[in-house]
Amino acid sequence: MTDATQTAFPAQTPRAEAARDAQGRRDRMLLLIVALLALAAPILLNPFPTASALAQFNAGYPDLMQRFAIYGILAIGFNILFGLTGYLSFGHAAFLGVGSYSAVWMFKLLSMNVIPAILLATVIGGLFALVIGFVSLRRSGIYFSILTLAFAQMCYNLAYSVLTPISNGETGLQLSLSDPRVLDGPSSGSLPVTSLFGAEMREAATITLGGWSWTFSVGYYVCAALLLLAFWLSIRIFRSPFGLMLRAVKSNQNRMAYTGLSARPYTLAAFVISGMYAGLAGGLLASMDPLAGADRMQWTASGEVVLMTILGGAGTLLGPVLGAGVIKYFENIFSKINDAILHQWVAVLPDGLEDAVVAVIHPFVGKGWHLTLGLIFMAVVIFLPGGLVEGARRAGAVVRRRDRNAPSVESDAAARRAAAE
Amino acid sequence: MSILEVRDISKRFGGLQALSDVNISVAENTVHAIIGPNGAGKSTLLNCFVGKLIPDTGSVSFDGQSVLGRKPHQINQMGISRVFQTPEIFADLTVIENMMVPCFAHRDGPFRLHAFESVPKERHITEMAEAMLDDVSMLEKRDLHAGSLSRGDKRRLEMAMCLVQEPRLLLLDEPTAGMARADTNNTIQLLKDIRRTRNLTMVIIEHDMHVVFSLADRITVLAQGTPLVEDVPENIKGHPKVREAYLGEAQV
Ligand SMILES: Nc1ncnc2c1ncn2[C@@H]1O[C@H](COP(=O)(O)OP(=O)(O)O)[C@@H](O)[C@H]1O
Ligand SMILES: [Mg+2]
Numbered sequence: 140m141t142d143a144t145q146t147a148f149p150a151q152t153p154r155a156e157a158a159r160d161a162q163g164r165r166d167r168m169l170l171l172i173v174a175l176l177a178l179a180a181p182i183l184l185n186p187f188p189t190a191s192a193l194a195q196f197n198a199g200y201p202d203l204m205q206r207f208a209i210y211g212i213l214a215i216g217f218n219i220l221f222g223l224t225g226y227l228s229f230g231h232a233a234f235l236g237v238g239s240y241s242a243v244w245m246f247k248l249l250s251m252n253v254i255p256a257i258l259l260a261t262v263i264g265g266l267f268a269l270v271i272g273f274v275s276l277r278r279s280g281i282y283f284s285i286l287t288l289a290f291a292q293m294c295y296n297l298a299y300s301v302l303t304p305i306s307n308g309e310t311g312l313q314l315s316l317s318d319p320r321v322l323d324g325p326s327s328g329s330l331p332v333t334s335l336f337g338a339e340m341r342e343a344a345t346i347t348l349g350g351w352s353w354t355f356s357v358g359y360y361v362c363a364a365l366l367l368l369a370f371w372l373s374i375r376i377f378r379s380p381f382g383l384m385l386r387a388v389k390s391n392q393n394r395m396a397y398t399g400l401s402a403r404p405y406t407l408a409a410f411v412i413s414g415m416y417a418g419l420a421g422g423l424l425a426s427m428d429p430l431a432g433a434d435r436m437q438w439t440a441s442g443e444v445v446l447m448t449i450l451g452g453a454g455t456l457l458g459p460v461l462g463a464g465v466i467k468y469f470e471n472i473f474s475k476i477n478d479a480i481l482h483q484w485v486a487v488l489p490d491g492l493e494d495a496v497v498a499v500i501h502p503f504v505g506k507g508w509h510l511t512l513g514l515i516f517m518a519v520v521i522f523l524p525g526g527l528v529e530g531a532r533r534a535g536a537v538v539r540r541r542d543r544n545a546p547s548v549e550s551d552a553a554a555r556r557a558a559a560e
Numbered sequence: 561m562s563i564l565e566v567r568d569i570s571k572r573f574g575g576l577q578a579l580s581d582v583n584i585s586v587a588e589n590t591v592h593a594i595i596g597p598n599g600a601g602k603s604t605l606l607n608c609f610v611g612k613l614i615p616d617t618g619s620v621s622f623d624g625q626s627v628l629g630r631k632p633h634q635i636n637q638m639g640i641s642r643v644f645q646t647p648e649i650f651a652d653l654t655v656i657e658n659m660m661v662p663c664f665a666h667r668d669g670p671f672r673l674h675a676f677e678s679v680p681k682e683r684h685i686t687e688m689a690e691a692m693l694d695d696v697s698m699l700e701k702r703d704l705h706a707g708s709l710s711r712g713d714k715r716r717l718e719m720a721m722c723l724v725q726e727p728r729l730l731l732l733d734e735p736t737a738g739m740a741r742a743d744t745n746n747t748i749q750l751l752k753d754i755r756r757t758r759n760l761t762m763v764i765i766e767h768d769m770h771v772v773f774s775l776a777d778r779i780t781v782l783a784q785g786t787p788l789v790e791d792v793p794e795n796i797k798g799h800p801k802v803r804e805a806y807l808g809e810a811q812v
Binding site for chain 2: 163376390
């Protein structure tokens with residue numbers, strides 16, 4: 140590093156250039172790994188044979204995998220706002236909700252093809268974010284969070300009351316046979332299903348091999364493709380000058396202003412982009428299951444994406460996707476473990492002890508999944524402020540150090556730098 | 561020719577008259593120092609130049625244009641950069657990233673949605689940032705976290721961030737305050753280099769007389785919000801009014 144100071148001008152140090160190339164390579168590797176994982180998810184998430192007692196831990200069914208991908212998109216978008224600028228929005232469910240309503244309206248009026256639905260959902264999500272962001276970003280910190288929360292609750296309540304003609308109130312917006320669907324023509328008999336140029340979202344091929352059974356569905360791969368697109372875009376944004384400015388906003392707005400930069404348009408752009416991600420996620424939810432209700436906009440849904448992002452690691456590329464996966468896994472799998480299943484597992488124990496063990500575990504599983512998740516969340520926030528991604532990095536660093544057996548100062552510094560990214 | 565014209569500025573904070581009828585004219589490519597006891601209103605005066613405060617009366621014009629009513633980022637884009645009393649840097653970013661932000665601001669203006677370009681591919685910006693870091697002998701620290709730097713290095717980085725924008729007017733608020741002797745000397749040397757190598761006007765607020773007399777072309781002495789005298793350093797040193805109001809207490 141010291142030789143760099145002595146070179147007079149070509150200031151681009153070889154070391155710097157190498158570091159930059161390494162970052163580009165790492166990013167491409169990350170994208171490739173995520174792509175492979177997404178592609179193989181139906182197999183990877185079904186590690187247990189169908190007949191085995193552990194089969195209930197299999198998450199490789201289309202409905203859940205779609206949720207992983209969709210909430211991954213939502214969390215990636217949320218992270219562009221929260222992870223980069225530090226502005227904590229408590230109203231992102233509003234964009235998710237309007238995305239779903241827009242998509243269902245597209246199915247009712249235009250066509251069952253998911254493309255127009257997804258596009259409109261993204262655009263409407265962005266427009267809502269523009270309006271809400273324009274007002275909310277006048278404040279920062281807790282006041283910003285409260286403003287976004289207030290807006291989202293307003294959307295939620297309006298959907299139940301005065302906006303009933305658009306939202307269909309408590310019943311929720313659904314398809315009906317009398318919908319015009321101008322491109323598809325009138326439907327007869329049963330309700331039409333969502334599709335991508337003829338390929339129905341619910342279409343799936345099941346492959347059975349040995350004791351295992353894997354389901355590959357069109358719907359999941361549409362979601363996965365969009366997840367990859369969303370992930371790739373977020374890498375681009377993270378590495379762009381725009382992303383640098385967003386991190387500068389988070390770091391010091393005062394210096395930002397006296398450096399000739401206007402923070403407001405940067406934060407508003409980030410807010411709109413993340414609103415579009417949420418709109419897209421809402422549109423996808425409706426594309427997989429064409430109905431939309433106001434529940435989707437409730438404050439608990441806004442809180443959920445905050446938890447996902449922080450649990451996985453705010454400000455990291457992979458963290459939000461990971462957090463979304465963990466939370467959706469708990470919600471759908473962990474919540475299904477009931478006492479009967481617990482008894483089955485500990486059946487080898489003597490009866491009295493068996494009951495005692497089941498009684499101890501009982502509050503943490505089944506309906507008690509919130510408790511376990513809450514404990515995990517607290518543990519992560521307290522011991523791993525960088526989220527699960529930081530945990531993985533630390534574990535990786537420990538393994539690498541053991542491998543080499545002689546920790547060098549340099550690798551330590553590199554790890555710290557990497558962790559800081 | 562004067563680049564900064566301050567006419568009859570007054571500023572009140574509640575019952576406190578922080579500035580009253582201040583007139584200062586700063587000639588281009590000179591170093592103008594403002595000295596005075598604590599609470600004299602020096603920082604307040606600087607805040608009026610950069611849009612942080614709006615004076616109650618009077619006018620401030622830079623290069624013939626009024627700065628009053630403009631936002632801080634607009635004033636910066638006119639060509640005024642500022643170094644703060646406590647260094648204001650992007651503590652969460654690396655040193656090189658700190659340098660790149662002003663480079664982008666200089667090239668792209670207050671806002672640009674450059675979300676699809678790639679920072680590593682901005683070779684020109686990187687070269688500019690690295691050359692400037694080299695000028696202040698901080699190139700070997702390019703990948704460190706700015707928050708982990710020593711106070712002297714933070715100040716140095718902040719100055720480099722201001723200079724890389726090629727401002728026409730650089731405002732410095734007590735650049736050596738709270739620094740160790742070695743850091744102070746480094747900073748003086750850096751300021752001398754800047755003034756030797758760049759076409760730049762500087763307004764510097766400083767407590768340390770050593771710094772002031774080794775740098776300034778003209779000095780304004782401020783006391784209780786009013787300028788006492790304005791003159792060249794040689795005349796300021798022996799001025800009776802100044803001794804009474806300021807030097808007497810500071811150089812016992
Ligand atoms: N924002 C403010 N509100 C109220 N009083 C202020 C404010 N800023 C400065 N003052 C007061 O104005 C006077 C001048 O302050 P300042 O300009 O910081 O002095 P200095 O010459 O030491 O930099 C001080 O008495 C200070 O307390
Ligand atoms: Mg001051």
